[in-house]
Amino acid sequence: MDGHGIIKGLMVSCKRFIDTYLDDIRWFGRRYRTPEGIAHRMSKDTAGLFTVQYPEEKLPVPEEFRFIPFLVYEEDAEGNKIHRCTSCGICSKVCPPQCIWIVRTLDPKTGRPVPEPAEFYIDIDVCMNCGFCAEFCPFDAIKMDHDYEIAVYDRLTVNIYDKAKLSKPLSYYAMIRPSNYQKEEMAKAEKETLKAARKASGNS
Amino acid sequence: MTQQLTTITETLVERFPGAVLKDERPGYEGYLVSAENLPEIAQFLRDQMGYDYLSSVTGVDYLPEGKMETVYHFFRSTGGSALELKVSLPRENPVVPSLVSIFPGAELQERETYDLLGIIFDGHPDLRRILLWDGFDGHPLRKDWQEPYYEEEAKPFKSRWPEGRAIRVEEKNIFKKNVKYPAGFDPETFTPEGDTSLFASLDKLKRHDEESGMKSDHIIINFGPQHTSTHGVFRMAAAVEGETIIGLKPAMGYLHRNHEKIAERNTYLMNMPYTDRLDYLSPLSNNFGYAIAVEKLMGIQPAERAEYLRVIMAEFTRISNHLFLIGSLLNDLGAYFTPMLYALEERELILDVFEAVTGSRMMCNYFRFGGVARDLPEGQLQKIKDLAFDRLPRKIDEMDRFLTESEIIRARGVGVGVLTPEEAIAYSTCGPVLRASGVPYDVRRADPYSIYERFDFDVAVRYHGDVYDRFLLRFDEIRQSIRIIQQAVRDMPEGPVQSGKPQYQAKVPAGEAYGRVEGPKGELGYYVVSNGKPNPWRYHVRAPSFINLTALEKLCVGNKVADVFAILGSIDIVLGETDR
Numbered sequence A: 001m002d003g004h005g006i007i008k009g010l011m012v013s014c015k016r017f018i019d020t021y022l023d024d025i026r027w028f029g030r031r032y033r034t035p036e037g038i039a040h041r042m043s044k045d046t047a048g049l050f051t052v053q054y055p056e057e058k059l060p061v062p063e064e065f066r067f068i069p070f071l072v073y074e075e076d077a078e079g080n081k082i083h084r085c086t087s088c089g090i091c092s093k094v095c096p097p098q099c100i101w102i103v104r105t106l107d108p109k110t111g112r113p114v115p116e117p118a119e120f121y122i123d124i125d126v127c128m129n130c131g132f133c134a135e136f137c138p139f140d141a142i143k144m145d146h147d148y149e150i151a152v153y154d155r156l157t158v159n160i161y162d163k164a165k166l167s168k169p170l171s172y173y174a175m176i177r178p179s180n181y182q183k184e185e186m187a188k189a190e191k192e193t194l195k196a197a198r199k200a201s202g203n204s
Numbered sequence B: 001m002t003q004q005l006t007t008i009t010e011t012l013v014e015r016f017p018g019a020v021l022k023d024e025r026p027g028y029e030g031y032l033v034s035a036e037n038l039p040e041i042a043q044f045l046r047d048q049m050g051y052d053y054l055s056s057v058t059g060v061d062y063l064p065e066g067k068m069e070t071v072y073h074f075f076r077s078t079g080g081s082a083l084e085l086k087v088s089l090p091r092e093n094p095v096v097p098s099l100v101s102i103f104p105g106a107e108l109q110e111r112e113t114y115d116l117l118g119i120i121f122d123g124h125p126d127l128r129r130i131l132l133w134d135g136f137d138g139h140p141l142r143k144d145w146q147e148p149y150y151e152e153e154a155k156p157f158k159s160r161w162p163e164g165r166a167i168r169v170e171e172k173n174i175f176k177k178n179v180k181y182p183a184g185f186d187p188e189t190f191t192p193e194g195d196t197s198l199f200a201s202l203d204k205l206k207r208h209d210e211e212s213g214m215k216s217d218h219i220i221i222n223f224g225p226q227h228t229s230t231h232g233v234f235r236m237a238a239a240v241e242g243e244t245i246i247g248l249k250p251a252m253g254y255l256h257r258n259h260e261k262i263a264e265r266n267t268y269l270m271n272m273p274y275t276d277r278l279d280y281l282s283p284l285s286n287n288f289g290y291a292i293a294v295e296k297l298m299g300i301q302p303a304e305r306a307e308y309l310r311v312i313m314a315e316f317t318r319i320s321n322h323l324f325l326i327g328s329l330l331n332d333l334g335a336y337f338t339p340m341l342y343a344l345e346e347r348e349l350i351l352d353v354f355e356a357v358t359g360s361r362m363m364c365n366y367f368r369f370g371g372v373a374r375d376l377p378e379g380q381l382q383k384i385k386d387l388a389f390d391r392l393p394r395k396i397d398e399m400d401r402f403l404t405e406s407e408i409i410r411a412r413g414v415g416v417g418v419l420t421p422e423e424a425i426a427y428s429t430c431g432p433v434l435r436a437s438g439v440p441y442d443v444r445r446a447d448p449y450s451i452y453e454r455f456d457f458d459v460a461v462r463y464h465g466d467v468y469d470r471f472l473l474r475f476d477e478i479r480q481s482i483r484i485i486q487q488a489v490r491d492m493p494e495g496p497v498q499s500g501k502p503q504y505q506a507k508v509p510a511g512e513a514y515g516r517v518e519g520p521k522g523e524l525g526y527y528v529v530s531n532g533k534p535n536p537w538r539y540h541v542r543a544p545s546f547i548n549l550t551a552l553e554k555l556c557v558g559n560k561v562a563d564v565f566a567i568l569g570s571i572d573i574v575l576g577e578t579d580r
Helices: A004-026 A035-041 A090-094 A132-136 A170-176 A178-203 B002-015 B035-047 B104-117 B194-203 B208-212 B259-265 B271-276 B283-298 B304-332 B338-358 B380-403 B407-413 B421-426 B432-436 B467-491 B544-556 B563-571 B575-579
Strands: A067-075 A081-083 A100-106 A113-123 A142-145 A167-169 B020-022 B031-033 B053-062 B067-075 B083-090 B095-097 B120-122 B219-223 B235-241 B244-251 B511-519 B522-530 B538-542
Touching (some): A004 B407, A090 A132, A132 A142, A167 A170, B002 B035, B031 B035, B035 B067, B035 B095, B053 B104, B053 B522, B053 B538, B104 B120, B235 B563, B259 B271, B304 B338, B304 B380, B304 B563, B338 B380, B380 B467, B407 B467, B407 B563, B421 B432, B432 B522, B467 B563
Parallel strands (some): A067 A167, B095 B120
Antiparallel strands (some): A100 A113, B020 B031, B219 B235, B235 B244
16 A cells, blocks of 8 residues: 555556647647548547547448438339338337337228328337337338437427428438448349249240 | 256155146246245255255246246356246235245345235245335236236237327326326325335344443435436435444335336337346347347257357447446546546447447347347458457556556455355355355356357456455456457358348247346346247346345445445446346
């Protein structure tokens, strides 16, 4: 108990203190508010100041990051939105807090359900961002978003998202999750060729 | 193994003729014993058979059969698999002898079983509600108990699909009634007895003045529920004499949400994200235990690559949890925030990996039955290698230099809150608390699960059982975890990360399973009973931070008031798990 341990500890924090300035000098001007500066602060070699000053600086969001789900739609030649969703209900069945409501469209003539949902609600107060809906959707129609800045003043009026608010274009999905998108498109193309080949062999 | 169990059966049946029956139901294990013979059998198991560690006490309500059962899991502190005892009880007035006199570790667990299932433990020294408030109506884990806003027996609810309509829970609440009162209950005139009974439990202490003949009163100090050092909403009532603690009772349940009842409404897969929220500092270990329990029931093996990914992730979780503990323990001791922030830096880098791989920093939801949700995204393997081979070993050494020899920590930690190995086992403590007391019991070695037998690592153990040793043990464990990750990264094969097709509706045959893992806080067990339906019939979490609190009074008595928080910090509790 001679204070040796405390001095040793103080040396460590002193070294950290000096490191802050050394790293600032080494990265002169580029350490803060630049993407490579933030990447440096997230790397294994970072020393010195570690904090990212939100909201002036933001951590990059990794591709797998998941937040509130959205519905993917494609646009046809006339610019009509065509939802991939077929209202099969798997997402609402697998949802752990049961925050997805789907109203099916009924064909006015036959009274039978048609694929596209009439209404689609997600109560984002209840959503736990688990990502099951996106994971188990057989049509790649519901995906997890990256936009985490959704704070509102009054949750009671705006936090049940309806179909219009949930819908986002396919291009947005391709932008936020490029490698997942590519993987899915490739799998789809492969399936198509396989189907075509089977059809061809069946015909011959 | 089978032979060993056969001999146990023979010994038990021979020793207690007629009182021990093998559980013959398909998918079930263990023995059915009669209530009156239970203490005798438990004593025999402890003294003669070496089953000295009562890991889990819980109950199941078999409503269709019209009975309840208490379930006990015994282990040997030298290692090996479980010995399970069950006592069948009538649903009306279920009474079973308490095991607290033989296994003090049963105290809080029996209180919990009483609270949630209404099973009365005869001979329990302090049988009160523990998680729910004292005016609560009924016992929620009974199958015929229904909550306010009760919708359906099990998810998925029909109102979502196909008859979808968006209704907020608050909208149903037009009369602002979100609680159910028992008949004849008036909230205006009700005076809760919680405090009185809490303090009364302390009054049972033997007082000094009875010996000396002097009339004196001891003071009861109340810590919490809102207190900076309890790491959440946790309360303790301590009886003190001068500065010295002579008795202490924990009071908890402020964060109770009846995780187990929610889970029994959920399908098997739906529970996975809920387990993240138990011990929110180590979500992936929680996933691990639950996945193992359900895989045991389903009889499937996870994919090879997934096993390695699971181990890597679970060990990273352990590191990040221990780092957080080291930081917050130092905070409790008064080293205001510098060690905490140094520790959080490394934890942050680990969370970056979690975020990139699992999609979330804390609520990971990564494990699936038969594997994991997805493979490592591009570039993450390199990040893991950087952390495991370079950054973490370097930084842990720095942390070590920074803290371990500091006289302040030694003065506050050495010799404070001592738990002997015998007490540690008797009180069913687990994880670092048990190992710091000199019991080398680590589930990864004692009852290996997943692929831990393939790795070369040591069970960290320290021998003094005080706060300082529990602190040092965390460093040892981090170093061992880094070793495991290094080996796992080196040996990880290529291949699929899920055996079988991803399913959203797991088909689980009827039966029971107890899956346990060595979580960062200790033995994390999941007891799951299936009746073949899509939802578990019973789901019980053996929460290490809850059960470690059983020993809190033992640890604190004789120490000073200021030491209570050092001791509590060194146990490492997370209230999300304690209160469930």
